[in-house]
Amino acid sequence: MAFDLETAEHPENLRRVAIEPLSRVEGHGKVTLLLDEANHVRQARLHIVEFRGFEKFVQGRPYWEIPVMVQRLCGICPVSHHLAACKALDQVVGARLTPSAEKLRRLMHYGQILQSHALHFFHLASPDLLFGFDSDVARRNIVGLVAEYPDLARQGVLLRKYGQEVIRLTAGKRVHGTGSVPGGVNKNLSRAEREALLKDAYQVIAWSRDAVHLVQRLFEQNLALYEEFGSFRAHGLSLIRADGAMDLYHGGLRARTLDGQTLFDHVDYDHYWDHIFEEVKPWSYMKFPYLRELGPETGWYRVGPLTRVNQCDFIPTPLADKERQAFLAHDGGRPAAATLGTHWARMIEMLHSAETIKDLLHDDDVSGDDLVTQGERQERGVGIIEAPRGTLIHHYRVDENDQVVRANLIVSTTHNNQAMNEAIRAVARKYLDGHELTEGLLNHIEVAIRAFDPCLSCATHAMGKMPLKVELVDAGGRVIGRITRSGDGSCA
Numbered sequence: 001m002a003f004d005l006e007t008a009e010h011p012e013n014l015r016r017v018a019i020e021p022l023s024r025v026e027g028h029g030k031v032t033l034l035l036d037e038a039n040h041v042r043q044a045r046l047h048i049v050e051f052r053g054f055e056k057f058v059q060g061r062p063y064w065e066i067p068v069m070v071q072r073l074c075g076i077c078p079v080s081h082h083l084a085a086c087k088a089l090d091q092v093v094g095a096r097l098t099p100s101a102e103k104l105r106r107l108m109h110y111g112q113i114l115q116s117h118a119l120h121f122f123h124l125a126s127p128d129l130l131f132g133f134d135s136d137v138a139r140r141n142i143v144g145l146v147a148e149y150p151d152l153a154r155q156g157v158l159l160r161k162y163g164q165e166v167i168r169l170t171a172g173k174r175v176h177g178t179g180s181v182p183g184g185v186n187k188n189l190s191r192a193e194r195e196a197l198l199k200d201a202y203q204v205i206a207w208s209r210d211a212v213h214l215v216q217r218l219f220e221q222n223l224a225l226y227e228e229f230g231s232f233r234a235h236g237l238s239l240i241r242a243d244g245a246m247d248l249y250h251g252g253l254r255a256r257t258l259d260g261q262t263l264f265d266h267v268d269y270d271h272y273w274d275h276i277f278e279e280v281k282p283w284s285y286m287k288f289p290y291l292r293e294l295g296p297e298t299g300w301y302r303v304g305p306l307t308r309v310n311q312c313d314f315i316p317t318p319l320a321d322k323e324r325q326a327f328l329a330h331d332g333g334r335p336a337a338a339t340l341g342t343h344w345a346r347m348i349e350m351l352h353s354a355e356t357i358k359d360l361l362h363d364d365d366v367s368g369d370d371l372v373t374q375g376e377r378q379e380r381g382v383g384i385i386e387a388p389r390g391t392l393i394h395h396y397r398v399d400e401n402d403q404v405v406r407a408n409l410i411v412s413t414t415h416n417n418q419a420m421n422e423a424i425r426a427v428a429r430k431y432l433d434g435h436e437l438t439e440g441l442l443n444h445i446e447v448a449i450r451a452f453d454p455c456l457s458c459a460t461h462a463m464g465k466m467p468l469k470v471e472l473v474d475a476g477g478r479v480i481g482r483i484t485r486s487g488d489g490s491c492a
């Protein structure tokens with residue numbers, strides 16, 4: 001029997017299952033499911049129940065403070081917000097970046113992509129993939145990974161360390177740096193710093209390629225599961241370079257429909273609102289963006305590694321492009337439409353980032369001294385960048401007193417809001433109906449969310465053991481089933 005899992009008629013007559021809190025999401029999130037008497041899932045929703053308010057409290061601040069302030073949105077991907085804000089404020093100060101400034105920003109950004117992808121895959125996602133979604137919770141975490149796969153765990157740590165070192169040398173600090181400013185950057189790289197990074201660059205490329213092949217092997221070993229788990233068809237949105245190449249720092253907007261047709265291409269993002277609108281729903285503090293051309297009902301879309309690898313015409317580094325072609329050709333291209341295919345695409349992007357870092361370190365412009373420019377002052381600026389989790393939009397209006405009077409931020413996970421809900425509904429329909437509540441079942445729901453690497457609580461350090469309570473309540477409000485996962489991973 002098929003149901004509309006977004007809404008349900010007469011919800012007061014249905015049983016409610018709540019998974020709260022979700023681990024590894026920014027702020028507080030939960031999943032609620034409504035079941036009928038036959039245990040069919042009638043509704044499934046991801047709720048983000050914390051309000052942040054960055055768009056309000058940056059108002060009244062001088063514009064030059066914004067690139068440092070907005071980084072506090074996130075402790076894992078602060079560089080993305082730092083650079084998106086600077087790109088917007090480049091327009092406000094009328095700057096056309098010098099070659100040195102743009103390449104140094106790119107170096108900073110690709111260091112960010114590298115470290116973030118390494119952190120997510122090796123520390124958060126790989127225990128599920130290597131041990132199984134419903135394996136022993138005491139084993140399914142980073143500690144278990146270190147015990148059983150010490151070389152792999154070590155590579156993950158060193159890959160992230162390398163990306164963090166690239167950030168430190170370009171931004172001044174590993175976290176919440178100050179290297180980018182409106183109109184350019186405030187520091188370059190010395191010859192000694194470039195040589196120090198180049199010393200390990202080729203090993204980082206090799207490890208990144210190994211990670212791509214690891215995910216490919218996991219797909220080959222679990223093909224039916226990986227291709228159908230939480231999978232759904234979706235429209236896609238990403239930046240694209242003028243020649244169609246993947247570009248994670250700059251480009252025009254490209255959107256393709258779920259059947260592969262191009263909806264718009266190479267669109268100047270200065271007027272992104274002509275194509276993207278944000279809907280509000282009463283059960284979540286996170287907005288629901290959609291493509292104006294398709295409307296709110298069917299216009300929702302997916303962003304991030306899976307979309308970027310699918311939508312670009314090629315990747316402009318040879319090893320990553322070769323892996324992209326293999327990814328798209330594998331099993332008739334089915335992994336390219338799978339939710340868990342995001343992990344494979346993420347590792348391809350990590351390899352691309354490693355290759356790009358190596359190329360930039362060989363470019364003398366990153367040691368140049370022409371770092372900051374400005375031109376004719378403007379009152380508005382839009383900056384869009386491809387953050388690790390997807391397209392990130394920063395939009396500011398600045399008055400004659402240099403104060404920000406309006407801000408609109410659409411973060412990557414907001415773009416993926418409806419897509420995450422769709423993944424949850426697919427998993428709930430497949431694995432919850434008629435099944436006894438277990439810790440492994442709860443983790444299936446979290447695995448679907450985790451595939452998107454949602455950046456909602458980047459400071460969470462749960463190691464797969466986040467406390468979790470699920471209750472089954474009948475229409476009269478009586479608790480008829482309960483399972484609790486404690487902080488040590490045990491269930492009762």
